[in-house]
Amino acid sequence: MNSETSTETQTGTAPVVGGGTTGTASALEGRPGVPFGRTLQAEVRKMVDTRAGRWMVIVMAALVVFILAAFVLWGPAEDATFDNLLQIATLPLAMLLPVIGIMAATAEWTQRTGLVTFTLEPRRGRVVLAKALGALALGLVVTAVAFAAAALANLAGTGAWDLDAAAGAGLVLALLIYVLQGVAFGLLFLNTPVAIVTVLVLPTAWTIATQVFSSLADVGRWIDLDSVTRPLFAGEMAGQDWAQLGTGVGVWVLLPLAVGTWRVLTREVK
Amino acid sequence: MITVENLTKRYGGFTAVDDISFEVRPGSVVGFLGPNGAGKSTAMRMMTGLTPPTSGRATLLGQPYRDLHNPGRQVGVMLDASAQHPGRTGREVLRVAAISIGVSKTRVEEALALVGLNDEEAGRRVRNYSLGMRQRLGIAAALLGEPRVLVLDEPANGLDPQGIHWMRGLLRRFADGGGTVLLSSHLLHEVQIVADDLVMIGRGKIVAMGSKEELLSRGGTSVSSTDDTRLAQLLQAADVPVTRTGSGLVVEAEPRVVGEIAARESLVLLELRSGGSEGLEEMFLGLTAATSREGDAA
Numbered sequence: 001m002n003s004e005t006s007t008e009t010q011t012g013t014a015p016v017v018g019g020g021t022t023g024t025a026s027a028l029e030g031r032p033g034v035p036f037g038r039t040l041q042a043e044v045r046k047m048v049d050t051r052a053g054r055w056m057v058i059v060m061a062a063l064v065v066f067i068l069a070a071f072v073l074w075g076p077a078e079d080a081t082f083d084n085l086l087q088i089a090t091l092p093l094a095m096l097l098p099v100i101g102i103m104a105a106t107a108e109w110t111q112r113t114g115l116v117t118f119t120l121e122p123r124r125g126r127v128v129l130a131k132a133l134g135a136l137a138l139g140l141v142v143t144a145v146a147f148a149a150a151a152l153a154n155l156a157g158t159g160a161w162d163l164d165a166a167a168g169a170g171l172v173l174a175l176l177i178y179v180l181q182g183v184a185f186g187l188l189f190l191n192t193p194v195a196i197v198t199v200l201v202l203p204t205a206w207t208i209a210t211q212v213f214s215s216l217a218d219v220g221r222w223i224d225l226d227s228v229t230r231p232l233f234a235g236e237m238a239g240q241d242w243a244q245l246g247t248g249v250g251v252w253v254l255l256p257l258a259v260g261t262w263r264v265l266t267r268e269v270k
Numbered sequence: 271m272i273t274v275e276n277l278t279k280r281y282g283g284f285t286a287v288d289d290i291s292f293e294v295r296p297g298s299v300v301g302f303l304g305p306n307g308a309g310k311s312t313a314m315r316m317m318t319g320l321t322p323p324t325s326g327r328a329t330l331l332g333q334p335y336r337d338l339h340n341p342g343r344q345v346g347v348m349l350d351a352s353a354q355h356p357g358r359t360g361r362e363v364l365r366v367a368a369i370s371i372g373v374s375k376t377r378v379e380e381a382l383a384l385v386g387l388n389d390e391e392a393g394r395r396v397r398n399y400s401l402g403m404r405q406r407l408g409i410a411a412a413l414l415g416e417p418r419v420l421v422l423d424e425p426a427n428g429l430d431p432q433g434i435h436w437m438r439g440l441l442r443r444f445a446d447g448g449g450t451v452l453l454s455s456h457l458l459h460e461v462q463i464v465a466d467d468l469v470m471i472g473r474g475k476i477v478a479m480g481s482k483e484e485l486l487s488r489g490g491t492s493v494s495s496t497d498d499t500r501l502a503q504l505l506q507a508a509d510v511p512v513t514r515t516g517s518g519l520v521v522e523a524e525p526r527v528v529g530e531i532a533a534r535e536s537l538v539l540l541e542l543r544s545g546g547s548e549g550l551e552e553m554f555l556g557l558t559a560a561t562s563r564e565g566d567a568a
Contacts, residue, residue: 014275014291017479018298018467027331030339034370042369049366050357112353115320116411119347120370122319122336269320 033123044134063092064146068153080157085150101135101182102195109190114269132183139179167235174232181253187260225252276326286312288474299441301465302454309474310454342371345419346412351404356397360407371415381410401428422453426460438464491525494518496538
């Protein structure tokens with residue numbers, strides 16, 4: 001509390017209305033806004049404290065468990081290795097993790113909670129950063145659950161621990177890219193259904209487009225997010241794969257992230 | 271303290287807020303009164319940094335809103351009570367805000383008690399809240415950081431008469447403690463109960479400003495007697511302008527002048543009061559009619 005006596009007289013030209021008995025009040029000293037740690041904590045909490053958010057996480061975990069159980073029970077027994085099980089477990093995650101990012105990014109606008117969020121922290125860029133980091137953290141938690149579930153399933157399966165570090169790291173990175181893509185599209189459209197449909201339809205649209213225009217196939221190797229992350233999931237990244245991953249992520253993650261952030265920073269909150 | 275200087279917002283060719291200036295000093299509850307679409311909400315969004323002004327500026331406690339340190343601790347804002355995630359409970363809404371502001375869970379319970387939301391209601395999802403309960407929750411959120419300034423958009427909307435009087439007590443105590451309150455309303459009778467001073471806005475421009483008494487007395491003196499015709503003749507004879515209304519007379523003079531004339535002539539007065547809200551009400555209705563889309567305020 002800094003209560004230095006304020007001797008400055010108000011020289012404003014605005015006409016005064018009301019009060020005037022208690023003198024002038026001055027603002028608290030300190031840097032603008034709120035410490036980032038608190039913003040991050042609040043944003044992560046908002047992702048899981050609604051039914052939609054909580055169920056999203058529960059459904060993802062349940063799907064992973066269900067798919068693994070089904071594979072161990074009815075799948076070809078010799079294929080139930082750690083690497084294979086993990087690949088199978090992450091199939092639904094690649095599709096659903098972006099939704100976590102999307103919901104985090106769009107809620108402020110679709111439910112109009114931005115009126116509160118952006119008055120408590122007027123520096124909106126920090127809120128966007130907190131949302132992106134929070135969604136990535138949540139994505140990591142879900143991925144960790146998938147790893148644990150795959151390990152358990154492997155004990156019931158062949159018990160072969162055939163996952164190398166590169167494949168494991170590649171898989172995590174690929175899933176995080178999908179989470180961030182969700183955040184980016186959420187910020188770009190600021191509308192949950194449009195963002196979800198776009199993210200889910202995009203890979204299919206690419207496949208169809210490349211079949212109609214065969215010339216797109218060459219381009220696709222550089223910018224189709226599905227094809228550029230394939231070697232990453234498989235843990236087989238080579239020189240050109242990294243360059244292709246870079247361009248794909250640039251087009252489908254970083255570009256919408258930049259445009260979306262700009263939209264949030266400049267848009268009027270109503 | 272809230273200072274607004276030449277604040278203007280244009281959307282294309284449409285001017286939503288047109289060069290408004292006023293200053294709200296600590297210790298006062300000021301009503302921002304105007305019909306729907308007059309520019310109240312736009313002005314309040316500009317004050318709180320949500321909408322960039324076309325020109326002019328607004329400061330709270332001497333600083334632009336966006337420069338405030340931990341704004342939730344200094345300015346309590348409620349711009350729309352309905353703008354809450356329906357899937358959160360009332361208590362959860364406040365807990366999330368408390369994390370951001372940096373206050374304890376105990377303060378959340380205090381704020382809930384302050385606005386009269388009980389334990390069962392606080393645990394209910396906002397989806398199942400009435401508008402009045404949402405207003406109380408919004409006010410609890412605004413008060414959470416124990417701010418010194420309140421900016422509330424239509425806080426009495428959806429409250430029952432009892433609730434409006436409760437709000438008057440709450441805001442009066444806040445102002446008596448050195449706080450500054452600016453609240454908007456599109457209902458004259460509502461703002462008359464809650465606020466002490468008024469800023470009246472229509473079509474984006476300030477049309478009247480001042481204390482409630484001052485604005486109300488512009489309507490002259492209302493009087494009725496057992497013989498209004500005779501009273502009107504006497505007043506006219508004394509060079510006091512008089513107009514007849516349905517329930518009596520409206521006189522452009524102090525109540526004392528009218529009372530003295532009546533006493534001299536031994537007329538029985540049934541009612542004698544300053545202003546009444548006729549003047550303000552007429553002005554307000556005029557504004558509403560002028561800005562209403564239909565235009566046939568018959």
